[in-house]
Amino acid sequence: MSDPFIRHIQLLGFEKRFLPSQHYVYMFLVKWQDLTEKLVYRKYTEIHEFHKALKEMFPIESGQIEKEHRTIPHLPAPKWFDGLRSTENRQITLADYCASLLSLPSKISRCPHVINFFKVRSDDVNPASNKNGRKPETFLLKTESTKQANVSDITGPIILQSYRVIADYEKNTKSELGVTAGDVVDVVEKNENGWWFCQLKNKRGWVPAAYLEPLDSPDESEEQDPDYAGEKHIITKDYSSTLDDELNVKEGETVDVIHKLLDGWWVVRKGSITGYLPAMYLKKSGEASPADENQIKTKALPPRRSTISNARSMHQQSRKQITQDTYRRNSKKYLKERQSKTESMITAITIDEDKEMESPCKAQPAIPPRPSKEVILDRCTEHTKSKIRTMN
Template identity: 85%
Template sequence: MSDPFIRHIQLLGFEKRFFPSQHYVYMFLVKWHDLTEKLVYRKYTEIHEFHKALKEMFPIESGQIDQEHRTIPNLPAPKWFDGLRSTENRQVTLADYFSSLLNLPSKISRCPHVLNFFKVRPDDINPTTNKNGRKPETFLLKADSTKQGNVSDITGPIILQSYRVVADYHKNSKSELEVKADEVVDVVEKTENGWWFCQLKNKRGWVPAAYLEPLDSPDESEEQDPDYDGETYVTTKSYSGTMEDELTVKEGETVEVIHKLLDGWWVVRKGNITGYLPAIYLQKSGEAPPTNENQTKSKGLPPRRSTISNAQSMHKQSRKQISQETYRRNSKKYLKARQSITETLTTISIAEEKEIESDSKAQPAIPPRPSKELILDRCSEHTKNRIRTLN
């Protein structure tokens, strides 16, 4: 069996913690030789102490004998007081530091000192929390921020929402996270396609939103009401419905989305028919395709909420669910009303066009020719004499 080593270290961001006093810790996702990924938290003071010890272990590579031979990267000393701004500004430096460190010869990059520093500790799995329940504030670093050196792309503060798992979920790919019923996860990112990126202790991965419920109350506010007016979308892939209430579509068809559900299965209207379609195969009309398409495809279709037969909620009030028949009935009402309005407008438009056309073609009426007697009765004596002369 080969010796362990670290393949990659990714800086995810940092947390602002409040126990035992206010301080900041950096979040690192460490990818090991066996492709396992572990989440660890380290203070900057710890990182700098690690750096100092590394320099002592390798005096030549640290430039202590000859500065020209230095290969170990520099790392600034910590300040007397670390505030939010200084913690943000160090992220690019740290990302570059550990990237350079792993590119050094294996006697440095794979030495026990480096490996031990990034091994998971008990407080990485169960960090000490404040007794009053105040959660850490999480500041995430965008994926391309370290490459561009732009710390203005840092998001935050973010209070990660906690959700409870309603049933066991067994992952189908490496990017997913396996969870069990009643476990509590922190949601890092929510996507409309039904996959949420979650954190469970020192593990991270994608979990179907259908398997999660909020701790406080049923998550009614997050799921919008149906909009029977509909938004125009285009299908990016063919799909054959496997259940009675699902639609079958071809790639490139135009449909109307009338209800966006959190589990990633949207209610869609195709002509006069309504049914469910996976949001992962829908793209808003006129918009460019998403840049993370390959990552989305690797997760596959999320399971529908209605298919989880053994789901157990902790809330007395369950999430509001609308039947497919209600969707169809309300959609037909809307289409009928829209058709009536369209026909009325069309009738008015046609009538107006005919009226304009008739006005443009109308000619002055030709008066009837008067009789001889009427002319003699109304004309002057001069005209009467002319007529008598002609006769």
């Protein structure tokens, strides 16, 4: 078995905690060589101590021998007192530091010092609980590239959204979280592929979004309205339908996404046919493939909401889900309207072209008759008339 190493480190944001006293910890999602994903929390002082030890282990790469040989990235020292603003401002630097660290040669990026620092600790899984019941405040960093991000991209304080579990779910991998109907979880990250990263007391892991619903209102209010014009997407992997309302597609085909649903199964149109497809098999047309294409090979498809049995939903009556017949009828209606508009435009263009062909003949001005010699002489000045008389 190969030695463990880290594929990717993503900074999710930071938490403001209140036990044993007020302090801040950064949240990192660490992806390992076996594609498992772990959430770890580290103080900035811990990160800087790790950085100092790394420089001592590699004096040449840290520039201690010759400054021009330095490859280990810089990391500013912690301030005497870290407040909310300094913790926010440091996120971009810290995210860039992690990216630069993993791009170093394997003797550094895969050394035991790096591996052990980002391994899951007991306090990552079982953080100290506040007896007063005060939850940590979570500040999430937007998912745009950190190179283009700035401090204004950082959200304000966010108390994680709480969701109720509507049916029992038994985890299938170590990275997932098993839940029971009636449990209330806090959602850390919502992925469009239908898997959400959740926290239940001291446990964390991925849960299918179809098993979750908001506490106060139907979750359809979070979904975008259907767009029957469609957004071009490309199929990244073959898919054979298992239910009647799903589509069969081949890798490389282009479809129109007309409704992005929270459970990770999107309604798409292929030609004039509509049906459901897993979002993780789609990429937006014109965009590069995701950095981790192995995700669709290793992560199971999330279950569709309609396939969950014994769902104890509190919002079944108030939900206004769109039926498949409605999707198909509205999609056909849109296609007919678009075809009618296209035909109208073609007719209008043809008429305009015909008018342009006819217009030169109709608009051609008549050539005026040449005036007589007497008229010309009558309109000339006396100076011109005297010259004409002289020439004659």
